[in-house]
Amino acid sequence: QVQLVESGGGLVQAGGSLRLSCAASGRTFSSYAMGWFRQAPGKAREFVAAISWSGSSTYYADSVKGRTTISRDNAKNTVYLQMNSLKPEDTAVYYCAAGAQFPVDRSGGYDYWGQGTQVTVSS
Numbered sequence: 001q002v003q004l005v006e007s008g009g010g011l012v013q014a015g016g017s018l019r020l021s022c023a024a025s026g027r028t029f030s031s032y033a034m035g036w037f038r039q040a041p042g043k044a045r046e047f048v049a050a051i052s053w054s055g056s057s058t059y060y061a062d063s064v065k066g067r068t069t070i071s072r073d074n075a076k077n078t079v080y081l082q083m084n085s086l087k088p089e090d091t092a093v094y095y096c097a098a099g100a101q102f103p104v105d106r107s108g109g110y111d112y113w114g115q116g117t118q119v120t121v122s123s
Contacts, residue, residue: 009117
């Protein structure tokens with residue numbers, strides 16, 4: 001069992017940056033691949049980024065590639081999402097997730113989810 005808690009969301013102007021964090025409980029964090037998803041109002045949850053168990057490999061959605069970096073610190077049981085050059089269309093609730101496989105860009109491929117953190121980008 002893994003419990004995930006996201007933080008770092010907030011209101012930012014277009015062009016700004018945010019770093020989201022996701023803290024995981026348990027001593028098996030490094031055995032999970034991690035992913036970030038987002039869901040805007042009225043839209044389906046969509047994949048943002050994923051990172052392998054050691055952090056050596058990453059995978060991004062085209063919509064965020066070049067503006068976003070996913071990273072992890074297994075000693076701190078934490079995964080991060082650094083988002084730069086934010087756009088109003090990045091506004092959504094952002095969720096982190098843990099799963100056994102990498103890379104996985106579908107929500108059904110993850111076993112554990114956090115409660116989400118709101119990111120709002122104003123124009």
